[in-house]
Each structure stands twice: as structure tokens, then as C-alpha cells.
Amino acid sequence: MSTTAQSRPHTARRDLAGSPFLAAARGRRPARLPVWFMRQAGRSLPEYRALREGVPMLKACFDPEMIAEITLQPVRRLGVDAAVFYSDIVVPLVAAGIDVDIVPGTGPVVAEPVRDAAAIRRLPALDPARLEPVLDGARLLVERLGQTPLIGFAGAPFTLASYLIEGGPSRTFERTKALMRSEPEVWHDLAGRLADIAVTFLRGQIEAGADAVQLFDSWAGALTLREYREFVLPHSARVLGAVADLDVPRIHFGVGTGELLTAMREAGADVVGVDWRVPLDEAVRRLTAHGEPAPVVQGNLDPALLQASWPVIEAEVRRIAAEGRAAAGHIFNLGHGVPPGTDPDVLARVVELVHSLEG
Numbered sequence: 001m002s003t004t005a006q007s008r009p010h011t012a013r014r015d016l017a018g019s020p021f022l023a024a025a026r027g028r029r030p031a032r033l034p035v036w037f038m039r040q041a042g043r044s045l046p047e048y049r050a051l052r053e054g055v056p057m058l059k060a061c062f063d064p065e066m067i068a069e070i071t072l073q074p075v076r077r078l079g080v081d082a083a084v085f086y087s088d089i090v091v092p093l094v095a096a097g098i099d100v101d102i103v104p105g106t107g108p109v110v111a112e113p114v115r116d117a118a119a120i121r122r123l124p125a126l127d128p129a130r131l132e133p134v135l136d137g138a139r140l141l142v143e144r145l146g147q148t149p150l151i152g153f154a155g156a157p158f159t160l161a162s163y164l165i166e167g168g169p170s171r172t173f174e175r176t177k178a179l180m181r182s183e184p185e186v187w188h189d190l191a192g193r194l195a196d197i198a199v200t201f202l203r204g205q206i207e208a209g210a211d212a213v214q215l216f217d218s219w220a221g222a223l224t225l226r227e228y229r230e231f232v233l234p235h236s237a238r239v240l241g242a243v244a245d246l247d248v249p250r251i252h253f254g255v256g257t258g259e260l261l262t263a264m265r266e267a268g269a270d271v272v273g274v275d276w277r278v279p280l281d282e283a284v285r286r287l288t289a290h291g292e293p294a295p296v297v298q299g300n301l302d303p304a305l306l307q308a309s310w311p312v313i314e315a316e317v318r319r320i321a322a323e324g325r326a327a328a329g330h331i332f333n334l335g336h337g338v339p340p341g342t343d344p345d346v347l348a349r350v351v352e353l354v355h356s357l358e359g
């Protein structure tokens with residue numbers, strides 16, 4: 001059988017029936033509470049800094065061995081219940097040929113910001129073959145991960161669009177909101193193209209063996225609920241809907257999205273990510289306010305508190321686990337990514353504590 005990019009057979013999905021992470025993601029209560037950390041692979045780990053020495057982030061993201069090794073590092077060191085694919089939300093944009101760089105200490109920077117209909121029309125589509133080195137990393141991982149599930153991910157259309165329009169990270173998203181509100185058809189064209197890219201990236205990862213996916217709409221919390229429903233939800237719903245047939249749990253997360261939780265679930269989330277601002281029992285109350293079934297939730301530990309004294313962290317972990325009992329399933333996580341200055345021993349201790357608690 002040929003193994004060219006187009007005809008490569010799908011990796012057979014591993015049987016991970018015993019995975020507490022997947023059980024919780026499916027709305028069950030495993031014997032022990034599962035935990036992983038957003039950005040668990042990264043600068044908080046000395047072995048990551050050593051491996052990345054002199055290698056630009058985006059070079060590492062197209063190197064299958066680097067992808068696999070960096071993804072495995074936190075699994076080995078911390079004993080987390082899931083691996084999260086080492087990549088970045090801009091990787092599929094780079095694969096499509098868009099000039100984006102990841103600048104250390106800043107984030108993604110776009111050479112030619114995309115701010116009008118003509119620039120949007122010039123955006124290249126993503127040829128799935130260009131993702132092959134990235135997906136080779138995922139295939140290596142499924143061979144090496146044993147019984148640990150792999151979480152794939154993509155950036156949601158709004159968050160990706162914000163980088164393309166602003167040209168880099170933004171606090172206020174002024175240009176993004178101005179385009180969205182002033183030229184809705186242009187906005188919908190851009191968001192639709194980014195949805196296509198996210199679908200290709202997610203389907204590729206799942207077909208390569210990812211056992212769950214997370215759609216990051218990290219900056220959607222900058223929007224009002226009305227804006228979210230009109231300009232964002234339809235596109236994110238199309239992304240999540242386009243992987244429904246592959247039957248892996250879909251996690252949907254953003255920062256500051258307390259007002260958007262119900263709408264983000266409606267977009268097609270099986271698991272709703274919650275930052276640190278809304279306690280999990282309150283998130284569940286909001287998500288069931290109109291008679292909806294109890295949700296599965298993920299998150300809630302304030303990443304800043306990883307710098308606090310251990311008694312503070314321990315009390316927070318126990319509180320979050322207790323409040324998470326209001327949900328159908330709870331996956332312990334931070335309310336956003338691991339800060340680069342975090343002591344990995346603190347993360348390992350959190351994992352140990354979470355594992356002593358009931359799922």
C-alpha cells in the first residue's frame with residue numbers, strides 16, 4: 001500500500017477505555033480526578049528549554065521528533081492524564097504560507113496584517129499535504145504515548161482572526177471589532193476561511209490518532225454575548241460540527257468567557273473550559289439555567305497562584321475539586337496556560353494532590 005501524504009492510512013485509534021481523562025470528558029466520574037495543564041509543554045520545563053536551545057519555535061513545530069519529544073516531556077515528569085500536542089494555533093497558518101512568526105516574549109506576529117476584503121481574498125487555503133510533517137509528529141506520539149490520551153487542538157476563527165487583523169497580540173482588539181461591526185460580510189468571509197483551516201488542522205490530528213480536541217478561542221472573552229452569537233458562534237460551530245463524525249470529545253475554551261459559557265457550549269462543546277474568574281459550581285449553574293443537561297467542565301485554577309505558598313494552592317485545588325462535583329464530569333486544569341516562570345515541582349505536586357481526590 002502506498003503511504004504518500006494523501007493515501008496514508010488512518011492510524012487505528014488506541015483503546016483507552018481505562019483513561020480517567022476520556023471518562024470525564026464523556027461525562028462520567030472516574031475513580032480519580034483527571035488533570036492536565038494548558039501549556040504543560042513549554043518554558044517551565046528545563047528539559048524543554050534545553051531541547052529548544054537555538055531552535056526557533058516554528059522550526060520545532062514542523063519537526064516530528066521535536067514535536068513528539070516535547071509533548072512527552074510533561075507526561076513523563078508530571079504524570080498528567082493527557083498529553084497536549086506540541087504545536088501552536090498559528091502553525092496551520094504558517095503551513096498555508098501566511099508569513100507569521102512567533103516572537104519570544106510577545107507571541108505571533110503577522111508580517112502583513114489582513115485588514116480588507118482584498119487581503120482576505122488573497123489568503124491561501126490550507127493544502128492538507130503541507131501539514132504532513134506536523135501530523136507525522138502526532139503519529140510518532142501515538143506510538144510512544146502508551147495508554148495516555150493525546151489532545152489535539154486548533155485556534156478558533158475569532159482568536160486566529162484577531163492575530164491576522166491586529167498583526168500581533170492585542171489587549172483591546174480595536175481593529176478586529178471595527179472590521180467585524182463595520183463590514184460584517186468581510187468579517188464573515190475571513191472567519192469562514194479560518195474555520196476551514198481549523199477543520200483541516202483538527203481532522204488531520206484526529207485522523208493521525210488524537211483522542212480529543214480543544215478549540216482555543218482564547219480571546220473571545222473580549223466580545224459581548226451579542227457579538228459572540230452573531231459573529232463568532234456560527235463559525236466555531238461549523239468547526240466543531242465538522243469533526244463530530246470522528247467521535248472524539250471536543251473541548252472549547254476561552255479566557256474571560258464567563259458571560260459566553262452557554263453560547264460556547266451551544267457551538268458544539270462536549271467539555272466547557274472555564275478560566276479562574278467563575279467558580280465551577282457557578283459555571284454549572286449558568287450552563288444549566290435553562291434546563292440544559294449537566295455539563296462537563298475543565299479548568300479553574302488561577303495560573304498566577306502557582307507562585308503562591310503550598311497551603312494556598314492546596315486549598316484552591318480542594319475547593320475547585322469540590323465545586324466541580326456540580327458537573328457531570330470534571331477535568332482538572334488551570335484557568336489558562338502554565339506561566340513560563342512556574343516551578344515544575346509545584347505542578348507535579350498539584351497532579352499528586354488531584355490524583356488523591358475522587359473523580
Ligand SMILES: Cc1c2[nH]c(c1CCC(=O)O)Cc1[nH]c(c(CCC(=O)O)c1C)Cc1[nH]c(c(CCC(=O)O)c1C)Cc1[nH]c(c(C)c1CCC(=O)O)C2
Pocket residue numbers: 037038039040041042043057084085086087088089090102103104105106107108153159169216218337
Ligand atoms: C493564544 C495562543 C497562542 N498559541 C496557543 C494559544 C491558545 C492557548 C492560549 O490561550 O494560551 C496555543 C498553544 N501554543 C502552544 C501550545 C502547546 C501545547 C501546550 O499547551 O502545552 C498550545 C496549545 C505552544 C507554545 N506557543 C508559544 C510558546 C512559548 C514560546 C516558546 O516556547 O518559545 C509555546 C510553548 C508561543 C505563543 N503562541 C501564542 C502566544 C500568545 C505565545 C506566547 C509568546 C511568549 O510568551 O513567548 C499564541
